[in-house]
Amino acid sequence: MPKFYLTTAIDYSNGEPHLGHALEKIGADCIARYRRLRGDDVHFVMGMDEHSQSVIQAAARAGVPPQAWVDRMAATFADYWRRLHCSHDDWIRTTEPRHAGAVAALLERIRQRHPADLFEAEYEGLYCTGCEEFKTGAQIVDGHCVEHPTLELIPTKERNHFFRLSAYRDAVLDRIRSGALRVQPEIRRNEVLRLLEAGLQDISISRQRQPWGIPFPGDLQQTVYVWFDALINYLSATGFPEPGYDRLWPADLHIVGKGITRFHCVIWPAMLLAAELPAPRAVWAHGYVQWSGTKMSKTAGTPVTLGEAIDRHGADALRYFLLREVGFENDGDFTWERFDARYTSELADTFGNLVSRSLAMLHRYRSGTVPRDPATHAPPPIETAARAAVAGYARAMDALALEQGAAQWMELAAHANRYIEETAPWKLAQRGQDAELDTVLANLARTVARLAVLAAPFIPRAAATVWGLFGERAPLETIRLDDLESLSAERLQVAKPPVLFPKPERTPRGAQKLVT
């Protein structure tokens, strides 16, 4: 059983999680569940990034000590991920001792293997006394800090520890070009390659005047710069430097937002190479969730809270909508209108109703017992369609094309609805064509069971419910994709179908916000 070590970016502890955070976690969870379906020994890690200045500020605004603040945030995030049925195996926080230990160990390892890669130098920058940090780029407008336009930025020199990033340009470039480190999707790979081709500068990896952080080994006047600190979480979670960490390391896939690809595709691999540790095998950089075509930035305020989105139609529905319509590759739009449309048309009317009518007929015509299929000859069209859908689903999911995987699932459900219309079981029953009816009902039951398996990575709760309706079988978690071809529901006693995805009678709340 091959191991599959999967991570998401750890979330910054300075505010509530929103739909953007959720997309990343749900996408990663979908992949984790799919890999388990594939038979991989999955280790899925999420967590919190809890150091740095903004955390201190957020804590101060809330009037609590930093540790109390990050504890509160971690609990909040973890609760949302639980509500969204995330199936992570571990939850790491950068304020944990195991992480501080790993950071110190990694730095020590670099110092031992490549002493020249860590050195001290002067860092020069514009320092804002309001923020207590250096400002660059877009943070400076008209020569002033955007947060404190009335204060003067002070040119300041600071003695810092540096990492010789420049020494690893060629090695990182080679790994990405050769595919040893896969950067996906293609557009992100190209961006990273161009960045590398342009050359790298060494980076400072420590900060003075920054009490909320991991002490820099050998220089207690300074703390480890938050990015250098944060990236190491992926290694900390393996148990590094304790023996056995290499059972998990290297990571098979880091899921990150497109805004932080260079940290994961350039700096992180270079850090590992300097420590003579293997680089991750793949990085997937997803796009962002937009609200009616505009950015959902923290500063602009969130037009929709994560809680509202979950409450709308339930966690499964939100998961499905984010992965199917918003998508895990490009930026995508979230609107109540689109959410409701997908929910109604696909989850309720196509899949939910298919389950309803199939099981209802099983009860009406066969007392709830799936009959044996007496047919001995050519498989019905639905069987051919099911195999094609499973193959297409696997192809898409292997390539992390989650939208297409969901589309394959939906296509099979639609096909099953057509199969019912074409065979018209109610007519077969009327005419007393029992053998034909048995064939149709057995095939329908089998298709519904297969759909439950394929749906599990996207809508785990509903999938388990449907699977459970068949009773007397192995838990859904033990089923593998390879089992689908021979999967049969014959002789099983099925329960009465519940309404999986109820449809609100009237215009649900929040719809009016669409107009503004």
Next chain:
RNA sequence: GGCGGCGUAGCUCAGGUGGUUAGAGCAGCGGAAUCAUAAUCCGCGGGUCGUCGGUUCGAGUCCGACCGCCGCUACCA
């Protein structure tokens, strides 16, 4: 400024290496059916393929210019 991407039916999008009447899903309209969450199934709807030129027997599909969005451009996670 530099590099790159996008702009196809009301909406979300497919459309390797140019070639008969430009496709799908959703929404909308008409019909059928009645097992089912008034769900399903069938049919229909004609969009200057961002704009203007060019190459070609022929371009959504290649070239150039332009317009409009967007991403990256290294220490904000």
